[in-house]
Amino acid sequence: MPVQTTARLTDSELHERLERTWGHPKGVWGWFSNVHHTAIGIRFMVTAFIFFLLGGILAAVMRTQLAFPENNVLGPDRYNQFFSVHGSTMIFLFAVPMMFQGFGVYLVPLMCGARNIAFPRLNAFSYYIYVGGGLLLWIGLLLNVGVDTGWFSYVPLSGPQFTPGKRADFWAQMITFTEVSALGVAVCIATTILRYRAPGMTLNRMPILLWEKLVVSIAVIFAMPAVMVASSLLLLDRLVGTQFFNPAEGGDVLLYQHLFWFFAHPDVYIIFLPGTSIVSTLVAVYTRRHIFGYTPIVISMIATAFLGFSVWVHHMFATGLPPLGENFFTTATLMIVIPTAAQFFCWLATMWNGKLQFKLPMLWLFGFLFVFLIGGLSGVMLASVPVDLQVHDTYFLIAHLHYVLIGGAVFPMFAGIYHWFPKITGKFLNEALGKIQFWLFFVGFNVTFFTMHFLGLRGMPRRIYTYAPELHWSGLNLLASSGAVFMAVGTLVFLWNVGSSLYGGAIADINPWAAGSLEWGVPSPPPSYNFLYIPTVNGREALWSAVANQPVVTGLRTDIQEMLVTHSLDSEPQYREETAGASIWPFLTAVAVSAAFVGSIFTAWAVPIGAVPVTIALIAWLWPRGSSSTSKRATALEPLAYER
Amino acid sequence: MNGLASAAIKMAGLRGAAWALDPRIEPGRHAALRPAGPESARIEWLYWVIFWICLVVFVLMMIGFARAARISSTSVSDRAILEDPQGDRRSAWGVGIGLGITTLALFVVLVFSIAEGRPIEGVATQNDVTIEVTGHQWWWEVAYPNSEADLRITTANEIHVPVGERIAVVMKSGDVIHSFWAPNITGKRDLIPGYASAISFQVDTPGTYHGQCAEFCGLQHAHMGFSVVAESKREFEAWQRQQLQSAIEPSEPETKRGRQVFLTHACVMCHTIRGTTAASQMGPDLTHVASRNRIAAETLPNTPGALAGWILDPQSIKPGNHMAANALAGDELEALITYLESLK
Numbered sequence: 004m005p006v007q008t009t010a011r012l013t014d015s016e017l018h019e020r021l022e023r024t025w026g027h028p029k030g031v032w033g034w035f036s037n038v039h040h041t042a043i044g045i046r047f048m049v050t051a052f053i054f055f056l057l058g059g060i061l062a063a064v065m066r067t068q069l070a071f072p073e074n075n076v077l078g079p080d081r082y083n084q085f086f087s088v089h090g091s092t093m094i095f096l097f098a099v100p101m102m103f104q105g106f107g108v109y110l111v112p113l114m115c116g117a118r119n120i121a122f123p124r125l126n127a128f129s130y131y132i133y134v135g136g137g138l139l140l141w142i143g144l145l146l147n148v149g150v151d152t153g154w155f156s157y158v159p160l161s162g163p164q165f166t167p168g169k170r171a172d173f174w175a176q177m178i179t180f181t182e183v184s185a186l187g188v189a190v191c192i193a194t195t196i197l198r199y200r201a202p203g204m205t206l207n208r209m210p211i212l213l214w215e216k217l218v219v220s221i222a223v224i225f226a227m228p229a230v231m232v233a234s235s236l237l238l239l240d241r242l243v244g245t246q247f248f249n250p251a252e253g254g255d256v257l258l259y260q261h262l263f264w265f266f267a268h269p270d271v272y273i274i275f276l277p278g279t280s281i282v283s284t285l286v287a288v289y290t291r292r293h294i295f296g297y298t299p300i301v302i303s304m305i306a307t308a309f310l311g312f313s314v315w316v317h318h319m320f321a322t323g324l325p326p327l328g329e330n331f332f333t334t335a336t337l338m339i340v341i342p343t344a345a346q347f348f349c350w351l352a353t354m355w356n357g358k359l360q361f362k363l364p365m366l367w368l369f370g371f372l373f374v375f376l377i378g379g380l381s382g383v384m385l386a387s388v389p390v391d392l393q394v395h396d397t398y399f400l401i402a403h404l405h406y407v408l409i410g411g412a413v414f415p416m417f418a419g420i421y422h423w424f425p426k427i428t429g430k431f432l433n434e435a436l437g438k439i440q441f442w443l444f445f446v447g448f449n450v451t452f453f454t455m456h457f458l459g460l461r462g463m464p465r466r467i468y469t470y471a472p473e474l475h476w477s478g479l480n481l482l483a484s485s486g487a488v489f490m491a492v493g494t495l496v497f498l499w500n501v502g503s504s505l506y507g508g509a510i511a512d513i514n515p516w517a518a519g520s521l522e523w524g525v526p527s528p529p530p531s532y533n534f535l536y537i538p539t540v541n542g543r544e545a546l547w548s549a550v551a552n553q554p555v556v557t558g559l560r561t562d563i564q565e566m567l568v569t570h571s572l573d574s575e576p577q578y579r580e581e582t583a584g585a586s587i588w589p590f591l592t593a594v595a596v597s598a599a600f601v602g603s604i605f606t607a608w609a610v611p612i613g614a615v616p617v618t619i620a621l622i623a624w625l626w627p628r629g630s631s632s633t634s635k636r637a638t639a640l641e642p643l644a645y646e647r
Numbered sequence: 648m649n650g651l652a653s654a655a656i657k658m659a660g661l662r663g664a665a666w667a668l669d670p671r672i673e674p675g676r677h678a679a680l681r682p683a684g685p686e687s688a689r690i691e692w693l694y695w696v697i698f699w700i701c702l703v704v705f706v707l708m709m710i711g712f713a714r715a716a717r718i719s720s721t722s723v724s725d726r727a728i729l730e731d732p733q734g735d736r737r738s739a740w741g742v743g744i745g746l747g748i749t750t751l752a753l754f755v756v757l758v759f760s761i762a763e764g765r766p767i768e769g770v771a772t773q774n775d776v777t778i779e780v781t782g783h784q785w786w787w788e789v790a791y792p793n794s795e796a797d798l799r800i801t802t803a804n805e806i807h808v809p810v811g812e813r814i815a816v817v818m819k820s821g822d823v824i825h826s827f828w829a830p831n832i833t834g835k836r837d838l839i840p841g842y843a844s845a846i847s848f849q850v851d852t853p854g855t856y857h858g859q860c861a862e863f864c865g866l867q868h869a870h871m872g873f874s875v876v877a878e879s880k881r882e883f884e885a886w887q888r889q890q891l892q893s894a895i896e897p898s899e900p901e902t903k904r905g906r907q908v909f910l911t912h913a914c915v916m917c918h919t920i921r922g923t924t925a926a927s928q929m930g931p932d933l934t935h936v937a938s939r940n941r942i943a944a945e946t947l948p949n950t951p952g953a954l955a956g957w958i959l960d961p962q963s964i965k966p967g968n969h970m971a972a973n974a975l976a977g978d979e980l981e982a983l984i985t986y987l988e989s990l991k
Contacts, residue, residue: 079866079966153863159840160823160865165784250841256824257839292729295738321826321862322837323844326768330761337753344749345742347708352738354715356731361716369712376708380701383753387697387760389690389767392834393679396826396861461678462830464861467869471946474857517726547728 017535020561025118025532028585036585038127040120041529044109045427046130051101054137055413058092059494061085063487066451070484072472082468083151084170088144090154091174095181096137098412099270102277103223104133104188106419107216109427111192113522113529114210116201116538116545118566119582121194124589124624129187131593136180139601143173150174153466155267156237158248158259163241172241172604178234179600182227189227193220197571201521202556202645203540204574210520210543211294214301215280222269222276222308230266233259243607257322264315272311274408276304278375278415279346282368285422286350288518289365290357293544296349303342303349310339320391329388336386343379347372362516363437367418370445371410378406381456396466399459405452417441417497424504425511429527432508436500440493447489454483519544537567539645540574558643567643576640588624595620679830683852683877686767686833693763700752767833770847775812782818782825782838782860785867785968786931786944791887800890801919803931804873805939808850809883815847823865829858829875837862850877857945866967872945886938893922894934894990905986908979913971920990930970937990943968951984958983 012020028036037043065085068076077085112120120126143149148170152161161171196217200209209217237259239245246252248259287294294300316324316332350372359365381403385391394400417440424432458479463470470476514523524546525533536555542548559565559579568578599613682688781788791800808814818827820838828835833848850856860871878886897903909915910925917930925933936942939949946965947953958980961970975983 079869083866152865157824157863160863165823165865254841256841290729291727292731295735296742299742321835322839323768323842326764329764329768333760334757337757340753341746341750345746348742348745351708351711351715352735352742354712355741356729356734356738358729359716369716372712373709376705380705383701383756384694384697387693387756388764389760389834390694390697392767392836393687393690393694393830395835396863460680462828462857462859464828464859464868466863469869519728544728 014535017561018530021532021535022530024561024564025530027531032587033585035590036587038119038123038583038585038589039531040108040112040123040126041427041531041533043120043123043127043130044105044107047100047108047133048105050130050134050137051097051105054092054096055101056494057141058089058097059491061089061092063491065089066484066487068468069470069480071481072470072474072477074469077468079468080151083466084144084147084149086466087150087153087156087174088140091140091150091177092137093408094154094267094270094274095177096133096140098274098408099181099185100133101416102274102412103216103219104129104185106277106281107192107219108188110212110423110522111195111216112199113525113533114213114520115195115199116204116521116534116540117195117199118533118537119564120191121199122191122583124583124586125187126191128589128593129184129191131590132180132187132596133184135593135597135600136177136184139173139180139597140177143170148173155263157263158237158240158256159250161237162248163244164249169604172238175234175238175241176600176604178230180597182231183596185223186227189220189223192216193224196220198568199566200569200574201538201540201545202567202569202574202576204545206572206574207298208540208543208545211283211297211300211304212280212520215276215283215304218304218308219273219276222273222311225312226266226269226273229262230270233262233266236262238603242603257319260319260322261315264318265312268315268318269308269311271407271411272307275411276307278371278411279304279343281415281419281422282350282371283346284520285364285368285418286353286357287544288422288516289360289362289368290354291360291517292353292357293547294349295353295356296345297543299345300349303345306342307339310335310342314339317386317391320388321395326388333386333388337383340379340383347376363432363434363441364418364422366438366441367414367421370441371414371418374406374410374414374445374448377453378403378410381406394459396464397459398455398463398465401465402452402455402459405448405455409448409452417444422516423522424501425515426522426527426529428505428508429511430504430508431511431515432504433500436496436503440496440500443489443493443496447486447491447493450486451483451490452486454479454486458483514546519547521545536646552647554645554647556643557646576643579640579643586624588620592617592620592624681831683831683854683856684833684848684850686848687831689763689767690834693759696759697756700756704749704752768846770815770845771813773813774815774847776808777815777817778806778808780806780816780818780827780838781821782827782864782871783821784823784865785860785871785965787827787871787873788821788931789873791890798891800887801932802890802935802939804941804944805876806873807876807878807883807886809880810850810853810877812880813847813849815845817843817845819843824862825860825864825871826862827858828861829856829873831856832858832875835861850875853877853879855940859945867965870944870946870965870968872941874940874945876940889938889991890935894920896922897986897989899985901982902986902989905982905984905989908975908983909986912975912979913973914983917970933987933990935990937988951988954987955980955984 027039027042068074068082108120108126150170150173152166152171156171156174159165196213236247240247246254248254248256250256283294283300313335314332317336320329385403421432421437458476461476463476511527513526521538524538536557539554556567559567564582564584565579566582567576568580569576595616599609599617602609602613680691682691777792779790779792787804789802789806793799818836818838820840825838826835827838832850833846836844836846854877856875858873858875860868897906910923915925915927917927919926919932919934921934941947942949942954943957943965947957957964958973960972961968962972
C-alpha cells in the first residue's frame with residue numbers, strides 16, 4: 004500500500020485530489036448515482052418541505068370547508084380523503100423525514116468530522132424509497148383512491164369489509180415505504196455516530212444533537228417494526244383473506260390499535276426530540292455560552308425515548324381498558340413530563356446566565372417555547388383519564404396535537420433552517436422577511452389552534468366534514484379558519500425569502516454565528532469531501548475549545564474514498580476503511596422494490612415475481628469491484644499521523 | 648415579552664371567553680363544561696383543578712423566559728464565550744427546585760385523576776334503568792331490554808332517561824368502531840366490534856342533550872348524532888308505556904293508503920313497524936317515529952317537509968348513507984308522510 008504523504012501537499016493540491024476522488028458525479032445519471040450525505044440530506048429536506056406544503060394546502064381547503072356550517076366546498080368523500088392524506092403526509096412524509104432524516108443525514112457526518120455517512124448507498128436507497136412512498140400516497144389522492152380512513156386507519160373500518168377498493172392498501176403500503184426508509188437511515192446515522200466520530204470526540208463530548216440522533220435512531224429501530232407489522236397484517240387481511248383483525252373469525256380489532264400506537268407514540272418523540280436538540284444547539288450559540296446541564300439534557304432525551312414506549316395506551320382510554328392498566332399509563336404519561344421539563348429548565352438556565360442575542364433563529368425558539376409549553380400543558384390534561392374521556396377525539400385534541408407537533412417540529416425546524424441555511428447554501432436568508440414570516444405564522448397558528456380548544460370543549464368531534472348551525476360552532480370555526488390565512492401567507496413569505504436569498508442573498512462565510520460545532524469549521528457550502536483533514540476535538544463545542552494549532556489527522560488516502568473509523572466510546576482511531584462511492588444501483592434497487600411493493604397491493608404474485616428484479620439489483624449493488632481486493636477491507640492505521 | 652400579558656389574559660379568560668364569544672349559547676347546551684349530572688360534574692371539577700395548575704405553571708415559565716430575554720439582549724455582535732461557574736451552581740439549584748415542583752404538581756394531578764376516575768368509570772351491577780345501544784353506520788339503535796320479550800322497547804337515536812336515577816348503557820357495535828358521547832352527561836366510550844362495554848351515569852337536570860359519535864366511522868361520521876331526553880320519572884314511564892304499544896292502526900283513508908304505500912315499497916326492506924308485516928331490522932324502528940324530535944340520526948327536524956325530502960332523496964342530504972332514494976309519486980308520498988306522522 005503506497006504511503007501517502009499528504010502533509011507535504013499544499014491545501015489547494017489536497018483539495019484538488021480530494022475533489023477528484025469525492026466530487027459529486029455530474030449529469031442526470033450522476034444525480035441519481037450520488038450517494039454523498041450532503042446531497043441526500045438536502046434532498047430529504049427539500050422533499051419533506053414539499054410534502055409540508057402539499058399537506059398544508061389540504062389543511063387550508065379543509066379549513067375553508069369548515070369555516071361555515073353546512074358548507075359545500077368538499078363533500079364527505081373528498082373531505083375524508085383530505086384529512087386522511089393530510090395527517091399521513093404530515094407525520095410520515097414531512098415530520099419524521101424532515102426532523103430525523105433530513106437534518107440527521109445532512110448534519111451528523113459534518114458534526115462528527117467525517118467525510119460521508121456510514122453505508123452511503125443504503126442512505127441513498129432510503130431516500131428514493133421514501134419518495135416512492137410519498138408518490139404512492141399522493142398519486143392515490145389524485146386518482147381518487149386516496150386513503151379515507153384517517154392517518155391511523157383503524158380496523159375494521161379500514162378492513163376489506165368496510166373499505167373495499169384500494170384506498171386503504173395505498174395507505175398501508177405507503178407506511179411500509181416510509182418505515183423502510185426511516186429504518187435504513189436510522190442504521191446509517193447510528194453507525195456514523197458510533198464509528199466515524201473525529202478523534203477526541205468521546206461520548207461525553209458529543210454535541211447534544213448527535214446524542215439526540217443516536218437516541219432517536221435507536222427509538223426508530225424499536226418503534227417502526229410495530230407499525231410495519233400492523234400495516235402488513237392489514238394488507239394481508241385485505242389481500243389474501245387472513246383474519247387477523249376480523250372479530251367474526253376470532254381476530255381482534257384492538258390488537259391493531261396496540262400495534263399502531265406502540266409505534267405512533269414513540270413516533271411523537273422521534274419527531275419532537277430532534278426539535279429539542281435543535282433548541283439545545285441554538286440556545287448555546289445565541290447565548291454565547293455552553294449549554295447548561297449537558298448531562299441532564301442527554302439523560303432527559305434517553306429517558307423521554309425510553310418512557311415514550313410505555314405511554315401508548317393513553318390514545319386508547321376511551322376503549323374501556325381495566326382501570327388499573329389505565330392508571331399505569333396515566334402515571335407513565337405524567338412521568339414523561341419530567342424529562343421534558345428538565346430540558347426546559349436547562350434552556351431557561353442557559354439563557355438566564357448567558358448573553359442572549361435576539362437573532363432570527365432565537366425568535367423562532369421563543370415561539371417554540373411558548374407554543375410547545377401550551378401543548379405540553381394540554382397534554383397533562385389529556386393524561387388524566389376522566390378529562391381525556393371528555394376531550395379525546397375532539398377539537399381539543401386537534402389543538403393539543405398541533406401545539407405539540409407544530410410547536411415541537413415546525414418552529415424548531417424554521418429556527419434550524421435560519422441557522423443552517425448559510426452553511427448549506429452559502430447564502431444568508433433575509434432577516435426582515437424572516438421576522439415578517441415569524442409573526443404571520445405565530446399569530447396565525449395561535450388564532451387557528453387555540454380556538455380549537457374551545458370547539459372541543461363545546462363538543463365538536465374531530466373528522467366531521469360539516470356541522471349544523473344550531474350547534475354553536477360557527478363563529479369559532481370561522482375564527483380558526485381565518486388564522487390559517489396568516490399561516491399560509493407566512494409560508495409564502497418564507498418561500499419568497501428562500502428563492503430571493505438563493506439568487507441574491509448575502510454571502511455567508513465559514514462561521515457567521517461563531518458557533519462551536521464542527522460543521523462550522525468547513526466552508527459554506529461544504530466541499531464534496533467535507534473536511535480537508537479529519538479534525539481532532541478537545542471539548543463539547545469543538546471550535547470553541549480548539550487551540551491555536553489544533554492537530555489534524557493526516558495520512559488518509561486521497562485516491563480512494565477512505566474514512567477513519569474510531570472507537571465507539573473514546574473515539575480513538577481504529578481503522579482506515581474505504582467507503583462505498585457513487586452508484587446508480589441504490590436508485591434502481593429502490594425502483595425495483597417500489598414496483599414490488601406497489602404490485603403487491605393488487606396481487607400477491609407481485610412478491611415472488613417482484614423479488615427477481617430486486618435480487619438482480621441487489622447483486623449489482625453489492626458486486627465487489629475496486630482497485631484491489633484488499634481495498635474494501637478495513638486496513639491498519641499505519642500512515643496516519645496527528646499533525647499541527 | 649409582549650405575548651406574555653395577552654397569553655395570560657387569554658388563558659385566564661378561558662372559562663368566560665368560551666361562552667362570551669357566542670351570545671346564542673343556552674345554559675346546559677352541548678358542552679363538556681356544562682354538566683347535567685354527577686359524572687360530567689366530577690370531570691368538570693377535575694378539569695378546572697388541572698387547568699389552574701397548568702395556568703400557574705404557564706405563567707411562571709413565561710415570567711422565566713421573559714426575564715431571560717430581558718436580562719441579556721444587549722450584546723448582539725459579541726463572539727466571545729462566557730464562563731460563569733458561579734451562575735451555573737445557582738442554576739443547578741434552580742433546575743432542581745423546578746423539577747421538584749413539577750413532580751409535585753404532576754403527583755397532585757395523578758392522585759385527583761385516579762380518585763375521580765373510579766366513580767366515573769365503574770358500572771354497578773344494579774341500575775335503575777338499563778339501555779342497550781348498538782352503533783350502526785350511521786345511526787344508533789336503542790333498546791330497553793326486559794326479561795319479557797313483549798316488554799322490550801326498540802327505538803332509534805333518541806334515548807329517554809328518568810332524572811335522578813342510575814342509568815347503565817350497555818354498548819356494542821354492528822359494524823365498525825363508534826364512540827358514544829353526550830358531553831353534558833359523561834365522557835365517551837368506544838363501541839368496538841367483538842367487545843361489549845358499558846357505562847353508567849345519572850342525569851339531574853331535565854332537558855334534551857345532544858350526543859354524537861366521536862370515533863371516525865366512515866363517510867357520514869359527521870351525521871351520527873343522538874339525543875338524550877332527561878325527564879321526570881312520571882314522564883319517562885308514560886313514554887315507556889307509549890313506546891310499548893304497537894303502531895297506531897290507521898283510521899282515515901289517507902293514513903290507510905300511506906300504510907299501503909309503506910308496505911308495498913322498498914321501506915319494508917329495512918324498517919320495522921310493529922303491528923304490520925314490516926319487520927326488517929336493517930334500519931331504525933319506525934313504530935313510533937312521529938314521537939321523535941329529529942330524523943336521520945339528528946340530521947333533520949321531524950317535520951313533514953324534511954321527512955318527504957329524506958324519503959325522496961336521502962343521498963343528497965346524507966351522501967353515502969345506507970338508505971336508497973325512493974321515487975314515489977306525489978300523492979303516494981303525501982299519503983306516506985301522513986301515515987308516518989301519525990305514528991306517535
